[in-house]
Amino acid sequence: MPVAAKTTLMSKNGFMRATVLHAPRDIRLDDVATPQLMTDTDAIVKVVAACVCGSDLWPYRGINEVKQATRIGHEFVGIVEQVGSAVASVKPGDFVIAPFTYSDNTCPLCKRGVHTSCPIGGFWGNKDRDGNMVDGGQGELVRVPLADGTLVSTYSQPDQELIPHLLCLSDVFPTGHHAAMSAGVTAGSTVAVVGDGAVGLSAVLAAKRLGAAKVVAMSRHADRQQVAREFGADEIIAERGKEGAQMVRELLDGIGADFVLECVGTKDSMNQAVQCARPGGRIGYVGVPHDVELNVPSMFRRNLGIAGGVAPVRNYLDELLPEVLSGALKPGRVFDLVLPLDKVADAYRAMDERTSIKSMLEV
Amino acid sequence: MPVAAKTTLMSKNGFMRATVLHAPRDIRLDDVATPQLMTDTDAIVKVVAACVCGSDLWPYRGINEVKQATRIGHEFVGIVEQVGSAVASVKPGDFVIAPFTYSDNTCPLCKRGVHTSCPIGGFWGNKDRDGNMVDGGQGELVRVPLADGTLVSTYSQPDQELIPHLLCLSDVFPTGHHAAMSAGVTAGSTVAVVGDGAVGLSAVLAAKRLGAAKVVAMSRHADRQQVAREFGADEIIAERGKEGAQMVRELLDGIGADFVLECVGTKDSMNQAVQCARPGGRIGYVGVPHDVELNVPSMFRRNLGIAGGVAPVRNYLDELLPEVLSGALKPGRVFDLVLPLDKVADAYRAMDERTSIKSMLEV
Structure with a gap:
């Protein structure tokens, strides 16, 4: 109508x-x-x-x-x-x-x-x-x-x-998409999404749309997990922080995600994103940063990259x-x-x- | 022979x-x-x-x-x-x-x-x-x-x-090349190179090899400026810090460089790199970081990205x-x-x- x-x-x-x-x-x-x-x-x-x-x-x-x-x-x-x-x-x-x-x-x-x-x-x-x-x-x-x-x-x-x-x-969707585009998500890649708000869920959909082979959504809430599944998430991890990142690495070739989409904007969420990325990985960030810190020497050793911002x-x-x-x-x-x-x-x-x-x- | x-x-x-x-x-x-x-x-x-x-x-x-x-x-x-x-x-x-x-x-x-x-x-x-x-x-x-x-x-x-x-x-050359590759230098783009050591000079050559339309080398030393020219630098800027970045912006469409290659690894050089980048720009960094800080909220507003590390x-x-x-x-x-x-x-x-x-x- x-x-x-x-x-x-x-x-x-x-x-x-x-x-x-x-x-x-x-x-x-x-x-x-x-x-x-x-x-x-x-x-x-x-x-x-x-x-x-x-x-x-x-x-x-x-x-x-x-x-x-x-x-x-x-x-x-x-x-x-x-x-x-x-x-x-x-x-x-x-x-x-x-x-x-x-x-x-x-x-x-x-x-x-x-x-x-x-x-x-x-x-x-x-x-x-x-x-x-x-x-x-x-x-x-x-x-x-x-x-x-x-x-x-x-x-x-x-x-x-x-x-x-x-x-x-x-x-909301172009913002999730911007996380994926800023990270540079490619067809066949592995992706972890930090944040199960509407932007994080949109990032799941955006990553699948770009052809990601395996998308891991990090979410503790059943309603949001459900949407993540509907948007194509291949795996859900309820754990957060170091424990969650460890599980992401185990799921993804033992090394971590090619691309991590950071959709929260806190120090904890950024740390989690950094820990989920494999060496040489890329983090797309669209969470408005509040008190976010980046450990540059650690990023240097692991060849991490980060890109994003206001979509x-x-x-x-x-x-x-x-x-x-x-x-x-x-x-x-x-x-x-x-x-x-x-x-x-x-x-x-x-x-x-x-x-x-x-x-x-x-x- | x-x-x-x-x-x-x-x-x-x-x-x-x-x-x-x-x-x-x-x-x-x-x-x-x-x-x-x-x-x-x-x-x-x-x-x-x-x-x-x-x-x-x-x-x-x-x-x-x-x-x-x-x-x-x-x-x-x-x-x-x-x-x-x-x-x-x-x-x-x-x-x-x-x-x-x-x-x-x-x-x-x-x-x-x-x-x-x-x-x-x-x-x-x-x-x-x-x-x-x-x-x-x-x-x-x-x-x-x-x-x-x-x-x-x-x-x-x-x-x-x-x-x-x-x-x-x-x-040294693959390290300069890694700065350019990590930034994602594309044909026809504008590039600023921070650092006139052998890696910075190699980054000039790498950027031109990748087809950059205009490469600005930032160097105060006549001998290094000469090598930068031989490696294809289109412009040389002797000024550093805020003043140098302002000149880079003026040279490059009034907005700054599409890609900045940071080849030093100090807080000052990273700040200079961030200031040389246009909104949406990408920084490739290969200078081993010593006391480097990144202002994430400022990067977020300007949609800056940074990638690199040990080549x-x-x-x-x-x-x-x-x-x-x-x-x-x-x-x-x-x-x-x-x-x-x-x-x-x-x-x-x-x-x-x-x-x-x-x-x-x-x-």
Whole structure:
């Protein structure tokens, strides 16, 4: 069933509803000003679905300081409502995927696939290059800067059942994919995935998609183990740390994994990743690093390499979108909780308390 | 003029001459026991030429502790004198290159190209798996463990003028090549090389050989700048640190280098390398790390990757040797001082005082 392009009933008297983080664990759906086009390269997108990211939990938990009430969310798909006069690649009515950073897609860094370093790009919920606030993605409407460079249209209206899979393209699946691409996963290789959050699970799927012969998912939780299996994991290891790494080495030719995908971002998870890699192995890391250390002399002796970072989602969409539209790639299984937008506080709580792997919000 | 296979006059009364480091800056050519075959996989090689490595200077300078008189040197070429009964790939009279680690070339790690992690391999001048001392490479004769896996024969006797180039294959050129391979240098790319020692200069040559469009060598010394130019460097930057990195960025599309080859191994040189890389760039590191730190959050934001380590020379010889034998690849230009073996102390002093880029010893 195609998604209907609804008329905009959500903007009432210049207000719409959007998620605002007021303080740690105090998240609300507030009435905020309806966004307006600010430049001729902007678009306004009516959000169809958004979701909560593991990285949203850092400020939610107060680990990243919350200085003031702040708009939040950076994963959404929706329908173009309005475009600036210079926007050529999307038009009102188009169903679009918004990568979790906006970018011009034309500068030297975008051309090299590093859209996250686009000098005029930026993040949802932060100020743009002109000092104007950009909306968070967990709301009814979003002003999209650099719409031509940022938004990717599906061209036709997707069926409802495709929405979760398309929503995954805004961040979580390309982030898992980025771990695999940064590590350089090759066909026939062995892969260990550290982290069983939605990104880690996506990394399992990404590694199998790239042809990995054996993927070991490291997970202690039955629900996540199940998704890992569905995504193609060949082995599950519940142990962590040195013990888990020892089991990975035993499973993989006695030497460890050709590629390790680090999808957490803590000192412990990085140590675990390093211990899982065989000499000459490569670690792809996409967990936002918190207190991460690397022992360079140890890496040197073992010829380890590490690459990754904040995923340049836009760079991967031209390749991934057709596979989602055709049904060949189904990353949306990571959503195990779907709520209406006004239940956003429940969506955060469920992820905070780990009763949900990843929460989707229908708008 | 082919190298003559001399008769062994060097072994007198069971002694030969070999380099021994007695204490910091106290290096001597001593009479030591002539090596004997210890297992049926050993070979004895009569050294034709050896050389001094930048890494030899760490113990020479006392930065790495010298606990007792120790054999030293790990780069040599020579002629096979004797082989154990199980040795099949080389025979007496063969001219051979010895990589700076020995390895079996058949185990799972060697098969994956990480010969430096071969579980039964090791380093010259250290104990072997059976607890027997292995000779250093700066001497008249060397017992070579795992001869089949370690030694690479040129099949015919090389001309004298090829010796320096062949000697470079034992360590210095494949190490520069490993920096480029670990970074993943591609045709048409931009490359910055940090370090103008023999390895850094070799990395310039390796990057050009791999098709880099623009290679920036960072060097303050006229003699080394000259070699860098001869090896194909397109630009030379004498400045170091932040200032040098800023100039690299200005030269390279305003964003920095696609690939940076770190050939020093200090905190300062690694910082310089990180600053020279463009977002999404890759750093290949082969400088033995001393007090090196990596700022992981900064790497994450900029999507930097780093890979490298102790170079698995044996892995590269099948590819590189034919190019040296044909004359297409001439890495030997790094030698600017050639001395007889009994002047080994002068060879070390010249490198220590930086009056020589790299010293070759004729045996």
